[in-house]
Amino acid sequence: MKISTFSKFFAFLLLFSQIALGKIVTTGSLSDIEKLLDDADEQSLVIFDCDDVLIRQTDATCSPEGWAVLSGYLSAVSKKSPELGQKLTRTIWETAPQTLVDSDMPRLVAKLQKRGIKVMVLTKMANKPLDGTTSADLRVDELFRFGFDFSKMWTNLRPKFFGLDWKSPYYKSGIVFSGAGGKGDALKSFLKYAKLKPSKIFFIDDKVENLKSVEHAFAKDRVRMTCIKYTASKKLSRKFEFSNVRLQIQLHLLNEEGKWYSDEEVERRAAEKLKEGKC
């Protein structure tokens, strides 16, 4: 017990020494992040990335390897029929299984909001029209389903594109959608729009390039930056390895039935058919 307390103390000391040296802090522990956020106040801004920080898709098809194949398929469909491409994308988005990276994260976000601290999301995705809705609205809805309401501290801010077209960064309901440009520039546009000059920024993301993009954008500003690389999602193994055969079955069922079957459902159906001697 004493050794455990001792090692926890040194692990935390290491985190603070990384901050003191201006380094990106790496941790897979939400309690480490919570301790670092004890230093936030009402002049601070706390920013969370979305995918693999707040929520995570659990199908192997949605892993980077699977997504490369799936997105290629969807863009080929979209070239032939943009309407069908949007419809299929929306169905996958709304029905592919997802989970919280840490079940305690909604409590932490709500606690920060209760302390009067501005909390927001900075996601790499772009806002696009999607089968009668928008990708931004789907993102707002999915976070809401998981118990997050990032609009709370930003009630006076209306949705806005920070450019001339749909490719430009966009803001809605406490979420900034950076699109293909860097997260740093999108955040700067948002702060200008919100007329906000935080004294401290805490940014939690699973990708170093995003953390560096924000760090770089604010290098000349008088703001104390704490960049945290959150690695918890790496410990969450997916139940199945990616399989192109399974993906082809999922795409066939998606086209036939207009429904996304999860990896688990496809495996179960395949096992049942094997049992029945049908394949």
Ligand SMILES: [Mg+2]
């Ligand atoms: Mg991410």
